[in-house]
Amino acid sequence: MIQIQHNFNLKAFNTFGIDIQASEYIACHIIDDIMEALKHLSHRQKSYLILGGGSNILFSKAFDGIVIHPLLNKIKVVKESSEHIWVEVEAGAVWDDFVAYCVDKDWYGIENLSYIPGNIGASPVQNIGAYGVEVKDCIEDVKGIYIDKVESFQFSNKDCQFGYRQSIFKSELKNKVIITSVVFRLSKVQSFKLDYGSVKAELEKKGELTLHNVRNAIIDIRKSKLPEPEELGNAGSFFKNPVISKDAFNILLKEYNEVPNYPVNNNMIKVPAGWLIDQAGWKGKSMGNAAVHTKQALVLVNQGNAKGSEVISLANAIIDDIKSKFNIVIEPEVNIL
Ligand code: FAD
Ligand code: EPU
Numbered sequence: 527m528i529q530i531q532h533n534f535n536l537k538a539f540n541t542f543g544i545d546i547q548a549s550e551y552i553a554c555h556i557i558d559d560i561m562e563a564l565k566h567l568s569h570r571q572k573s574y575l576i577l578g579g580g581s582n583i584l585f586s587k588a589f590d591g592i593v594i595h596p597l598l599n600k601i602k603v604v605k606e607s608s609e610h611i612w613v614e615v616e617a618g619a620v621w622d623d624f625v626a627y628c629v630d631k632d633w634y635g636i637e638n639l640s641y642i643p644g645n646i647g648a649s650p651v652q653n654i655g656a657y658g659v660e661v662k663d664c665i666e667d668v669k670g671i672y673i674d675k676v677e678s679f680q681f682s683n684k685d686c687q688f689g690y691r692q693s694i695f696k697s698e699l700k701n702k703v704i705i706t707s708v709v710f711r712l713s714k715v716q717s718f719k720l721d722y723g724s725v726k727a728e729l730e731k732k733g734e735l736t737l738h739n740v741r742n743a744i745i746d747i748r749k750s751k752l753p754e755p756e757e758l759g760n761a762g763s764f765f766k767n768p769v770i771s772k773d774a775f776n777i778l779l780k781e782y783n784e785v786p787n788y789p790v791n792n793n794m795i796k797v798p799a800g801w802l803i804d805q806a807g808w809k810g811k812s813m814g815n816a817a818v819h820t821k822q823a824l825v826l827v828n829q830g831n832a833k834g835s836e837v838i839s840l841a842n843a844i845i846d847d848i849k850s851k852f853n854i855v856i857e858p859e860v861n862i863l
Contacts, residue, residue, distance in 0.1 A: 528552050528562045540580035541643060544834050545761030548575070548589040554596050554618075560704060563594045564676050574673075575863065578645035579620070582652060582761050584862045596647055596704060601627065604709060612666055614709045618646025630736045633712035635664040636736055638719055640744045641711035641788070643755065643762070645739065647705040651695045653688045657744055658722035662688035663703075664712060667772070668695075670705040679703070690796070690858055691766050751822045758821065758829030764841060765799040766859045778852060784820050799848075799856045800824035806851050808844055816840040838862065 534543035534551030537543060549572070551565045567574055573591035573793040577583075597618035604611040611633055615624055624661050625640050648654075650668050654661045665688075668681045687694040693705065718740060725740075732739040748763050753760050767788075770778075775795045778785055782805065788796040803809070803823040810820045816839070819825040826837055841858060848856050 528554065528559050528566070530566065534593065536580070536585065539593075539595075540583050540585060541564045541759060541760075542580075542761050542827050542832075542834070543755070544585045544837075545831065546585045546588045548591065548593045548835070550592040551775045552592065552594050554594060554598065556598055557695060557706065559670065560594070560596060560598075560706065563592075563675070563751065564671070564673060564704075567592055567594070573610070573728040576647075576701070578648035579615070579643055581643035582648065582860055584761060584834050584837055584860050585640035586862055589863060596645075596706065598706070601641065606669060609713060609715050610708055610711055612711050612712055614669075614707050615646045616707045617670075618645075619646045621646055621649055623662055624819070625741065627729045628712055629741045632737060634663065634717050634737065635659075636710070636762075637740045637861055638722075638725075638744055639743045644698055644769050646708055650686055650688070650693055650705065650708060653686075653693050655691070657725055657747075658719045660688070660690075662686070662693075664678060664710045665708060667709040668705055669707045670703045672703055675704065678706075681707065690697075690769070690790075753821075753826060755828055758819075759832070760825050761860045762795040763771075763800070763824040763830070763859050764826040764837075765803075765844075766823060766855045767796050767799050768802075768854050768856050769794050770854060771795075774854070778854075797854070798824070802848050802852055802854065802856070803844055806844075806847050808847070813840040813843065818844070834862075 531551045533547050536548055537545045554560045555562055561784050575593050575628045577593050577595045594655050600616045602614050604614045621644050622641055625636050630635055638657040642654055649661045650665055665683050668686055671678050724747060729739060730745040732743055752803035769790050772793055786798050786801055790796050800823045808818045808821045811818050814836040815820040816837040819827050826840060845856055848854055
């Protein structure tokens with residue numbers, strides 16, 4: 527049986543640490559709770575938010591609506607072959623707890639995604655990625671419920687239309703479904719992806735090539751650049767890395783011959799927004815209580831009691847400046863509400 531909490535403070539439920547309230551909040555511990563919450567929603571005709579760990583959300587103001595918080599968190603093996611294992615994990619399980627679990631079991635595939643905050647249910651939404659791996663590489667199916675019809679669905683990997691920080695859940699089905707579980711396909715056979723940035727160098731410091739050492743190397747790299755939300759509110763990369771045409775890239779290259787870049791295909795190239803923002807001199811700069819992180823210019827931080835609107839003003843000033851300096855339009859990765 528669900529409990530509806532009114533004027534619920536969400537400060538501890540968003541990693542930016544924005545101090546706002548939601549009109550109603552419903553924690554869902556089992557599927558029946560979700561069904562009951564959806565029934566309540568259909569009677570109330572209010573806006574709603576499906577909340578995970580709140581690590582990719584920026585609240586611009588109080589949330590005048592109903593927050594539904596799936597907290598179901600069971601893990602079960604659903605299939606196994608000599609080479610692979612399929613594991614179904616419920617939406618409310620903490621992402622990094624699951625990564626640690628897989629590393630302990632010697633299951634390969636998601637170790638490079640260690641230490642990303644948030645819950646399982648959000649992992650397919652923006653197709654989380656880091657250090658050369660995207661979660662789509664290990665997703666078999668995504669299960670959930672359409673909010674309007676209260677009907678369940680099961681999508682294959684292909685149905686999810688995954689792309690860089692993109693999926694059907696962030697486009698066509700944005701805010702229309704509740705993901706209730708994700709089925710991952712992990713490898714029982716050793717396979718590593720170590721080519722991104724400083725991963726190999728960090729791993730060498732750890733010694734042997736093992737799953738635990740890869741996880742620890744990734745965690746150490748992340749800790750050296752990214753602020754801990756408990757210490758400095760943030761939502762990771764605030765912007766997506768822009769993907770630009772080869773022609774636009776060649777123009778950029780003429781002026782900045784050391785611009786880091788990642789070819790996407792024969793015509794398009796991804797350029798790190800953090801590098802652009804850094805070059806434009808924003809690192810460490812602040813506006814009101816919002817600031818650009820001193821160690822990673824792609825991360826905006828809450829220096830204390832920042833309002834969502836202060837973070838948005840800073841983000842807009844950066845967008846305008848990058849457009850005027852480089853003729854590149856950068857877009858937020860974070861969901862702004
Ligand atoms: P929330 O922020 O709660 O929600 C995000 C979106 O998903 C919202 O639109 C929400 O409505 C929707 N959603 C959440 N749960 C469900 C559900 N069950 N059903 C339907 N919709 C749902 N991301 C990366 O990709 N790579 C990184 O390396 C990375 N590093 C980060 C580092 C830090 C320090 C921080 C704070 C964030 C980082 N992120 C990174 C961003 C963030 O951790 C991920 O996007 C994460 O998947 C968000 O999960 P969440 O549970 O917190 O989602
Ligand atoms: N760079 C700078 N200055 C900066 C930041 C970056 O010059 O202030 C340069 C770096 O030197 C490097 C390049 O930009 O050459 C890329 O930097 P980094 O490896 O730190 O990665 P990123 O592109 O800034 C992306 C993801 C991160 C993910 C890392 C590691 C996006 C939007 N961000 O960041 O994801 O952890 O790669 O794979 O794609 C997130 O999504 O929240 C997130 C943290």
